[in-house]
Amino acid sequence: MQTYKSGSHTRYDIKYHIVWITKYRRPVLEGSVAERTRELIRQICMQNEVTIIKGHVSKDHIHILVSSNPSLSISRLVQKLKGASSHKLFQEYAHLRKQYWGQHLWSRGYFVATTGTVTDEMIKEYIANQDNELPDDDFRIGS
Template identity: 55%
Template structure:
């Protein structure tokens, strides 16, 4: 286990964060997806947030983040969604046409704190999301 260190603190706080594009439009593909990854890496680095793992689907993304205790999770997600939305809409005319209200991401998000015991399981789950979304099978589960 590797702990992060700051002034007067040692910590290991990991959060599984999931958020979607507004209206679940499938716009996170090709150059938009590549640029989204770059922007989110820049935002996280500027705010001392480590990305342990991440996966992007055309309409949502999963991130396993290590956030310093001085930054509330809600504020970290606000930074990531707000700044990435603004930059992506500035750079891609396709997105400006689709999202004329200047909001790329849907309002809410999912977050769960990940303990040391299951952080490897969550990381594996996130990494497997790409393979899961590449399959276009349709299964009906029995109740």
Template identity: 45%
Template sequence: MPYSCGSHTAFHHHYHIVRTPKYRFKVLHGEVRLRVREIIRQVCSELGVKIIHGVLSRDHVHMFVEIPPHIAVSDFVRRAKGRSSRKIQQEFEHIRKRYWGQRFWQRGYFSTTSGNITDDVILNYLDKHTNPNKAGFSPNP
């Protein structure tokens, strides 16, 4: 089990996070999908969050990420949701019309650690979840 190191820490904090657009509309395709992926990568690089694996389906996002100990999972999700929601609605008029209340993502999210199951089980699940019509995340470029 490889550990990541900070200036005064060694850690292994892997989280499986799932988020869905409001009402679970199937809007994550085409240019919207690519832009959401790009925005999430930007937020991860700014916060020092490492993307281990990720999958974008038409109606939800799976992320398997390593979050440093000084960042709360809720803060990471809040920043990713807030920035992607705002930018997607600014850039895509059809999304702005559909989500007229300025809320693109569902209120909550699902998160679990890889403590009770191994990282390999989560990665296998995400690989099975991927098909040729779905764009995935690759590790940070």
């Protein structure tokens, strides 16, 4: 059975697959920098009550699958992950400051996709079977 998390007035299961890259795709996430990056991401997630289900630090990008609560938007989460990790890594590794003289370790964008146990087809079928009224395109009014 599905395990849902609970808030004061909510039950939820929200998972995101997030990917972001280093600026210019430079392969700087190696050795101690990669280990520190992983540690920082874990700390940031823990501070924001985000559970890391799976993660991977590549030389030039990060992949993580996380479970989050509905009060934290995905854009805010990525902002915290990228901002805090970049700030700390620049403080601790002088060679990064030389490579990224503009103080931007991460590229501007990111990729995110939601995951879940319910497919689009299942939701469409559920919505379609709510009432037996006459359909009006794909958006119906029930009785």
